[in-house]
Amino acid sequence: MMTSSPKFRSLQVSAMLSLALVLLLATARAGAAQEQSSFTFSEDIAPILFENCAGCHQSSGIGPMPLLSYDDVRPYAAHIKRKVQSREMPPWHLDPTIGIQAYKNDISLTDSEIGRIASWVDAGAPEGDPALLPMLPMLADGSEFHLEALLGPPDFVVEAPPYTIAANAQDQWWTQTTPFEGLIDSPRYVRATELKGSYPMGVKVLHHGHVTLAFENEEGRRQSRPIGRQGIGKGGDLFPDDTGMLIGPTGSLNWNLHYFPIDEEVPNESALAAVWLYPEGYVPEYETVGEQRFTADRGGDMPWAGDIVIPPHSIKVQQGVHVLNRPALIQSFRPHMHMRGREQSLEAIYPNGRREMLARVDKYNHFWQITYEFEEDVAPILPKGTVLMITTTWDNTADNPVNPDPRQWVVFGQRGVDEMSHVWLGMTYLSDEQYERLTLDRNRVASARDDR
Ligand code: HEC
Incomplete structure (x- = not known):
């Protein structure tokens, strides 16, 4: 049996006291947080979900469960907090820290909306007054x-x-x-x-x-x-x-x-x-050729599996380049990999050597095939001779949540369990004169902005 000296006992007592104090403080703080977050479903959360989630999360939508009422949402509250904080929902997989950030079809939530959802869930997801619920939006059924x-x-x-x-x-x-x-x-x-x-x-x-x-x-x-x-x-x-x-x-x-x-x-x-x-x-002034495929792998003209070989339990990076033989405007970016795909980026290396990240997805998920449509005032305008560099990162480890089996060797192929590596770019090739005019306009707008 352990004997304890008076000194040790007093230490124990003081440790217990401080533990009690910490617990007390923690409870008090939790109470304060509960009071502080006065967000309710009816008033603060429903407007966010109706606008950003209901279109898919409804009975005839592609979302796995409806999110149209408090009863629909309550069981998923903790799950919703996780998915919006990790920015997996709404599906918008761009890296928000690099590359162009202005897109016509951006459906991501703002930091403040994510913060509101998180503190509402932390406070126990209260319903509030149902009389304050906004109207459900008109929902398209497909x-x-x-x-x-x-x-x-x-x-x-x-x-x-x-x-x-x-x-x-x-x-x-x-x-x-x-x-x-x-x-x-x-x-x-x-x-x-x-x-x-x-x-x-x-x-x-x-x-x-x-x-x-x-x-x-x-x-x-x-x-x-x-x-x-x-x-x-x-x-x-x-x-x-x-x-x-x-x-x-x-x-x-x-x-x-x-x-x-x-x-x-x-x-x-x-x-x-x-x-x-x-x-x-x-x-029309500009003629587009629509979305065109730019590969990092050479799937089309190589024997199958010729250049994608991903060992079991590994992370693999592949790069491919394309040189523009004409000036071009890129109106959209759509990454394409399969189940091991994790990240994909599009960079431009200009004829003067300057290198620029145009767009990058860091949360790719094969289920989704999202086109990121650049806002017209930031859509890349690239001179003849620009090198487009596509970088693909595959994750064939168990950390990849959609990896069906990290023990497999993975090669090129059509099936979701095989791999691919290309991007679809909305391409408008430009005449030299159109290129000059568009770059001048763009520079004029930029310098007007800098002067302000
Ligand atoms: C473009 C359609 C679409 C939009 C918009 C959308 N979702 Fe989803 N959601 C889906 C689909 C499809 C799935 C299942 C596939 C997946 O998880 O990627 C899903 C899955 C989820 C899941 C996981 C469900 C489960 O059982 O694993 C949660 C939670 C979720 N969505 C919440 C939201 C919230 C909250 C919003 C709005 C802030 C939202 N979603 C917006 C289509 C959408």
């Missing part, structure tokens, strides 16, 4: 194209041949070629495009897809233009002001649709692509 709200009905819609997606299977691909004719009479400039699965089930199973229109231009050269690219979390493609994509009136549509089975058979799914045109005869 039956319409996203861009319809902004642009009205599309000028035409093309439909993929039907395909039945099995209930339980690996990823599935549907590639088909269909004729394109009779929808427009002459070459036309496209203002916006959008691809989606059919409503209600197709929207849940289409993970991503592409429809490209192959046609001959007026000089008889074969062209290929995307008239719909879809990915979960990506809306339509609305080109910047006075920017259009030229398409011809006859050709063929190449459908490449990638489905993720959802435990329920989806019979005869037909994806739809909508196209909005500029008025007949209108020639």
Whole structure:
């Protein structure tokens, strides 16, 4: 048995006293925090969730649970705090500390909104007065194209041949070629495009897809233009002001649709692509070629698995470069990797050697295929000779929460468990004269800003 000297005993007593004091202080402080955070669901939290989460977290949305009422939200409070603090929700995976930060479609929460949610959850997620609840917003159910709200009905819609997606299977691909004719009479400039699965089930199973229109231009050269690219979390493609994509009136549509089975058979799914045109005869100032693929891997022209080899339990980095042989404006950035993908960045190395990080995602998640659309006053304008450098980081360790099996060697391939490494960039190639004018305008705005 341990004997204790009087001195030791008094130490013990004082230790106990100070422990009691600490506990007392802690309780007092917790009480104060509870008083301090007077945030309630009805008044402070519902407005944030209705605006930023409800669109997906509703019965016909892609979110796994509705977040439309206090009863919906309460059981998830702690989970919601974690997901918004880690900036996984709303899905917006850009690194907020580097690169361009102004995006047209930014859906991230502000620090103050995240702070409000966190202190509300810490204070026990009180409901407050239900009479103060804001109205639920109008929620789109996926039956319409996203861009319809902004642009009205599309000028035409093309439909993929039907395909039945099995209930339980690996990823599935549907590639088909269909004729394109009779929808427009002459070459036309496209203002916006959008691809989606059919409503209600197709929207849940289409993970991503592409429809490209192959046609001959007026000089008889074969062209290929995307008239719909879809990915979960990506809306339509609305080109910047006075920017259009030229398409011809006859050709063929190449459908490449990638489905993720959802435990329920989806019979005869037909994806739809909508196209909005500029008025007949209108020639926009800038001609875009839409979203184009820039690879870091060489998947297209290498033997499969030729250059992606990721050992088990490892982190691997790969870089690829492309030299611009014409000046260009980049209107959007969409990273693409698979389940081991963690980070991807786009840098520019200018002809004078200056190197600039344009955009970087540091929380990539294969489930999402988000297009980051640069605000028009910051969209990169790059001179001829710029080197675009794409850096991919894969995480094949157990720390990657979506890694199906860190013991596997991973190589290039189409399936989600194989890997890829490319970015989709919304490209508008510029004439020298357009490049000069745009850079002058940009510099003028910047120096006016600096003078203020
Ligand atoms: C663009 C659609 C979309 C938006 C906007 C969105 N979510 Fe989600 N959310 C999803 C999807 C899909 C999942 C499941 C896949 C995933 O976790 O990435 C999910 C998952 C979650 C989860 C994890 C659920 C679970 O059981 O693991 C939480 C919590 C969550 N969302 C909260 C929010 C909150 C809070 C907001 C708004 C601040 C929000 N989400 C905005 C689509 C969305």
